[in-house]
Amino acid sequence: MGDKIYLSSPHMSDEGYEMQYIQEAFDTNWIAPLGKNVNEFEYGIAAKVGVKSAAALSSGTAAIHLALKAVGVGAGDIVFCPTLTFSATANPIIYQGAVPVFIDSDYETWNMSPVVLEKAFEKYPNVKAVLVVHLYGLSADMDKVVEVCKKRNVLLIEDAAESLGTYYKGKHTGTFGDYGIFSFNGNKIITTSGGGMLVSDNEEKIAKTRFWATQARDQARHYQHSELGFNYRMSNVVAGIGRGQLKVLDQRVAQKKYIFEFYKRELGQLEGVDFMPINEWNEPNYWLSVMTLSGKVRPLDVMEALERDNIESRPIWKPMHMQPFFAEYDYIGGDVSEKLFETGVCLPSDTKMTDSDLERICRIIKELWR
Numbered sequence: 001m002g003d004k005i006y007l008s009s010p011h012m013s014d015e016g017y018e019m020q021y022i023q024e025a026f027d028t029n030w031i032a033p034l035g036k037n038v039n040e041f042e043y044g045i046a047a048k049v050g051v052k053s054a055a056a057l058s059s060g061t062a063a064i065h066l067a068l069k070a071v072g073v074g075a076g077d078i079v080f081c082p083t084l085t086f087s088a089t090a091n092p093i094i095y096q097g098a099v100p101v102f103i104d105s106d107y108e109t110w111n112m113s114p115v116v117l118e119k120a121f122e123k124y125p126n127v128k129a130v131l132v133v134h135l136y137g138l139s140a141d142m143d144k145v146v147e148v149c150k151k152r153n154v155l156l157i158e159d160a161a162e163s164l165g166t167y168y169k170g171k172h173t174g175t176f177g178d179y180g181i182f183s184f185n186g187n188k189i190i191t192t193s194g195g196g197m198l199v200s201d202n203e204e205k206i207a208k209t210r211f212w213a214t215q216a217r218d219q220a221r222h223y224q225h226s227e228l229g230f231n232y233r234m235s236n237v238v239a240g241i242g243r244g245q246l247k248v249l250d251q252r253v254a255q256k257k258y259i260f261e262f263y264k265r266e267l268g269q270l271e272g273v274d275f276m277p278i279n280e281w282n283e284p285n286y287w288l289s290v291m292t293l294s295g296k297v298r299p300l301d302v303m304e305a306l307e308r309d310n311i312e313s314r315p316i317w318k319p320m321h322m323q324p325f326f327a328e329y330d331y332i333g334g335d336v337s338e339k340l341f342e343t344g345v346c347l348p349s350d351t352k353m354t355d356s357d358l359e360r361i362c363r364i365i366k367e368l369w370r
């Protein structure tokens with residue numbers, strides 16, 4: 001068996017920026033609460049993606065939760081959500097007592113289909129919010145999604161957990177909607193070990209989410225609360241990792257792109273192999289390299305062959321409408337997301353891989369076509 005290769009593991013900077021910022025937190029005893037690292041990480045992300053304001057939180061899931069709260073989603077409200085995503089997109093809808101309606105993807109983007117979204121509005125005219133996702137670092141077709149939402153006067157939240165560094169027509173994903181969120185979970189393109197960010201041009205609302213995220217303490221000497229609070233803030237130590245990681249984001253995107261192009265070149269000619277769609281208006285961050293298989297070789301064959309040599313890979317997200325927990329909620333669309341789930345494989349996309357690692361992976365996969 002060869003050395004372990006991960007799907008996507010934490011990759012700290014060669015320069016050790018992360019430890020410098022953590023050391024700073026220790027030296028000044030700003031271990032908690034909040035502090036300079038949190039402030040600078042918020043400024044850094046806001047400046048990087050081009051928004052006015054950002055709130056550093058304990059996870060991407062927490063950021064989605066507070067975004068839903070910020071747009072006023074409450075008990076019984078309907079929220080449109082793509083079916084092809086990680087459960088963390090949909091769970092916070094339930095936290096708010098709201099009702100998800102799942103929307104199919106299209107083959108052009110793998111993300112929420114604007115055509116199906118239109119159709120969904122015909123069935124549910126009274127929708128509180130639309131939650132769009134940019135899967136695997138690909139962008140949804142935002143002009144169309146935004147247009148449908150504007151026409152219906154519905155607020156838009158972007159789950160850009162997987163797409164920090166992705167551009168749609170020259171603008172960062174996460175900045176088209178009323179709110180955007182990013183995740184710094186261990187497997188994302190940059191990580192703080194765990195964490196998230198809520199971004200928006202609405203500075204007042206971001207300040208409000210910071211208030212909710214710190215137990216909703218009113219300004220008073222005693223502990224006074226006029227609203228429901230949460231303990232969702234990012235720690236100053238963890239934010240130090242984020243500040244360091246942000247310095248290498250562009251480098252990670254370039255490495256992820258290199259990995260994708262390596263696979264495409266080496267595996268693209270194999271019968272039945274296709275890759276995730278890269279549209280001309282999209283500059284992805286290539287978080288994961290994903291291929292689909294329509295021939296004799298099945299995704300399970302690839303995943304098992306890689307596993308036998310200690311290499312991690314996995315299927316595409318299993319659609320939410322196929323999940324036992326979400327089965328009771330409505331689903332609108334055809335079988336695009338189901339087909340993608342059946343045929344897709346997420347290939348190892350770890351930025352610490354060398355060319356020889358990539359060659360080893362491709363050799364194992366090509367064997368299956370012999």
Ligand SMILES: *Cc1c(COP(=O)(O)O)cnc(C)c1O
Nearest residue numbers: 059060061086088089161183185
């Ligand atoms: C990772 C992820 C999340 C959740 O982020 P956490 O920081 O792990 O809570 C949400 N949505 C998508 C699409 C993700 O990939």
